[in-house]
Amino acid sequence: MKAFDRMRNASKLTKVRWLIVYCTDIILLFPLLGYLGFYLSWQAGGPVLKVLAGCALLLTFNVLSTRPFRIAVRGGPRPTAILAVTGAIVLVLLTVFSQVWAIPTWMALLAPFVRLRAAVVLSAASIVLANLYMWWDGGWDIALLVAVQALFTVVSVGAVRANLALWRLTREAHEGEEALARLAVSEERLRFARDLNDLLGQSLSDVAVRTEHAEHTLPADREAAAAEMFEVRDLARRSLREVRTVVQNYRAVDLDEVLASVRAVLEAADVRCTVRAETGSLTPETRTLLATVVREGATNVLKHSRAERCTITIEDGVLEMSNDGVSGPVGEHAPNGLAGLAQRVRAAGGTLEAEPTHEGRYLLRAAVPA
Incomplete structure (x- = not known):
């Protein structure tokens, strides 16, 4: 129930992030085909301990393969330890168990942390080297294996990079909307400040000048100074009415x-x-x-x-x-x-x-x- 409430109360940006991450997890499930290979090996009379060890290694790879993309989405550093451990597991699965299904996924794990050219070169090299080894090991239809592995590699690496680019564009769009909202508020405040400055600038200057004049006039002509101060009072009242009018118009909303x-x-x-x-x-x-x-x-x-x-x-x-x-x-x-x-x-x-x-x-x- 708490998980449901957490999902319901999450922001739309968080929901988009979850959608992208979980869709990427589905794409990274290609190594599940390896379990079928272990099952067929067990049915053919293969050693049970070897089959169980292979399944354990593949399960470890499946669990660790969900982490790198999440780290990339958060903008974290390259998870070198995870990539090294999963790479070692892939190498063991290939050389000991003749399993090639984890190789495209491992290339997809590496893709967010290298340049596009490096991802393409490494993907092509993985296809060539893996199939050369399988050809040397024998017992495989190499043409079919090359086609399937190439397809899985292109889909995995391409989808991971595309989903990461989609998340970055979504985040930038969200940040852009927030920036536009803040800019609109700032512009409105600046407009109001300019209106007040234009309104009060001249009025306060007149008040200051008339007050100074009354100060100089007071020792010689008290009546003239009093009249000047009455003018200052009327000017201040008029300015106050103008300020109230501006504020009322500012608050008026269509x-x-x-x-x-x-x-x-x-x-x-x-x-x-x-x-x-x-x-x-x-x-x-x-x-x-x-x-x-x-x-x-x-x-x-x-x-x-x-x-x-x-x-x-x-x-x-x-x-x-x-x-x-x-x-x-x-x-x-x-x-x-x-x-x-x-x-x-x-x-x-x-x-x-x-x-x-x-x-x-x-x-x-x-x-x-x-």
Whole structure:
């Protein structure tokens, strides 16, 4: 059960990594054909101890062969010890037991840690040397053996290198999305900072100049200095109103744009999103507040759930945003991150609730006077 919860709660990037790793493990199962060879040898009257020793060596190789690709995916150093031990096992299987099935897999284990040209040269050399030895040992159809081993080697080495390249591209794409999100936030902050600088720069300069002038005027003409200070007061009040206007406009968010953006982001994250919204009759304040709730709800879906479907409905000032990302019983989930937003909604005369339902969904509901 814990393993199932761990798989369900894993991030999408982790799930992709697991998929690539386990698919590669399947490709590396070609040495299992060696067990068939040992079984046929036992049926033909071969020594039981020799057959058991060969099976033990092959089993050890199978277990160790799952490690190098995982190390390569994590970006770790070349596992020289594992490659050396598995290489020695392959050599024993070939010379003592006449088993060639582990050779393509061993070349695949080596492939992530060498250049492409080296992988090609080593693979070709392994095919030639192994088949020369089998030809010298006798009793094999060399043409068929060359064709089969070449096919297995190409598939194993090519698949391992392709899967490793696919994982690196996936990780780079994920990191690129995170970088774009951080860049968008930084650009918005810079824009707001520029607006404040343009607004307050001239006003504060005027305040400083008028205050200095009043200071110099005060000893000679107290009335003129007082009038100058009244001008400073009016200028400060006007600047404060302008700052509040800029902040209010900065906070104003277009609800329809947010709905379209949230839907695109969720679907890009493999969350099927359905939107049914009636926003035409809502006031600008209500539209801004609901847009903030939608944006926060989408953030929670992406960060705190493993949802596959999300539904957003807006009708008569009531927003309902539900998803199927609940992984535990009702009562275990708290609306983290929504406390401040709930205060804003209550200040506007509305209500905000966020909790799991008995149907196995998580419901975010905000009711704001329309």
